Amino acid sequence: MDFIQQKDLTGLNAMGLVSYAKNYVSLCNKKELKGISGLLEKGAPYFVLGGGSNVVLDKQIDQIVVHNQLKGxxxxxxxxxxxxxxxxxxxxxxxxxxxxxxxxxxxxxxxxxxxxxxxxxxxxxxxxxxxxxxxxxxxxxxxxxxxxxxxxxxxxxxxxxxxxxxxxxxxxxxxxxxxxxxxxxxxxxxxxxxxxxxxxxxxxxxxxxxxxxxxxxxxxxxLPDPKVTGNAGSFFKNPIVSAQQYRELKARFPALVAYEQPENSYKLAAGWLIDQCGWKGRQLGNAGVHARQALVIINAGNACASDIVAIANAIKNDVLQKFGVLLEQEPVFVRN
Structure with a gap:
């Protein structure tokens, strides 16, 4: 079990966001779990990091970061x-x-x-x-x-x-x-x-x-390779709406892409909604939307969490105004 202070997490998150953990501990063996419990027994906040593919990390993480590296x-x-x-x-x-x-x-x-x-x-x-x-x-x-x-x-x-x-x-x-x-x-x-x-x-x-x-x-x-272009894959969930809302949207937007779901509902293609708002290939600050897949937000160069939050909020606002549909992000935001 390695315990490191001010651990650089930039290479440990798929978006490549600049981030540091005040306290970092690696978990490589189940026998180390008891030792990790000892670090957390005083109620210290902590966050479990895996491959870093579905997280947006703040610049400084004050929580104890437990890096799960169990194998087998x-x-x-x-x-x-x-x-x-x-x-x-x-x-x-x-x-x-x-x-x-x-x-x-x-x-x-x-x-x-x-x-x-x-x-x-x-x-x-x-x-x-x-x-x-x-x-x-x-x-x-x-x-x-x-x-x-x-x-x-x-x-x-x-x-x-x-x-x-x-x-x-x-x-x-x-x-x-x-x-x-x-x-x-x-x-x-x-x-x-x-x-x-x-x-x-x-x-x-x-x-x-x-x-x-x-x-x-x-x-x-x-999809872009995170090793080349920092990204967390699909950034937004495909929203699920009622059959009535689907019919209303389909009447207004005949090309709407949707998939019928159980319980009289429809799953809308979030990428299509975002594309219709003109976001594909656009950049805001140090973050952008991938040129071939509107569902993917990318690190356009030295981005930090605030850049990702800004573009995500701008996209959500535009989709809500145009379609009346609120998008929900997939990645977990780990804030200071």
Missing amino acids: VKLLQETTSHWLIEAAAGEVWHDFVLNCIRRGWYGLENLALIPGTVGASPVQNIGAYGVELQNRLDSVVAYDPINQQEIVFTNAQCRFSYRDSYFKHEGKGLIITAVRFLLPKQWEPVLSYPDLHNHPDLQQQVTAQAIFNAVCEIRQRK
Whole structure:
């Protein structure tokens, strides 16, 4: 367990924002959890950092930053119908998906190339191309540093919803140590999204590896690489509106992009809304909107949290004024 003061976090967040942690501790082994509990026992505020792919960090973080770097993947159980796999929270998500594909454990291929770590995946209930994490998750293993106890959350106890979970709210003080996945042996491809359904490499024989490759190709074509251009991926959630509001918007904007959802609702394409407000490719201060994907806010050069907040608020205001729809950001804002 390394304890560092004034740790530079600029290279530890995908947006590349200039940020420093007053107190930083790395978690590399579960045996270190008790020591971390000792640091937090006096009620000191803390924040758990994973891959830094879904956070907007302030310039100075006074909270204790616990950097989760737990590693390891293992097969816990094999039945006639499923594999039960456990991955440590600090595993890189994409590497874990690739590992599963190589070992013949299929079901996560649609979620390839999503940035971040395994431990962050249930917090956000990540999803892409027709698959949500909650469709594949068995349970989450977490540690309560205040009460010094391990807790296992079933899928239902995670209270998943669209890009949301228990761990974003009441459970945000927990340290997720591992995530368990239940992957079916009777694999069926998910090709509901047009980008996949119409992909030239998926028109004949469809395999999990082919879907994995196609998803990677699509994402690399549409989204900027955080290693090159700082970004947190999709910055805004696709808003869900009632059928009545959808019909009213469709009447005013016939080209509106939306997807029908359960319970008489529709999911609007936030990227389309933002594009219609003229934000694609625009810059405000040291932050900007990606030229090919309006959902992505980028670090245009030496940006800090205030730059991201400014452009995000400007976008939200414009969309609200034009469409009467309030956008909600996906990343977690970690303020001083």
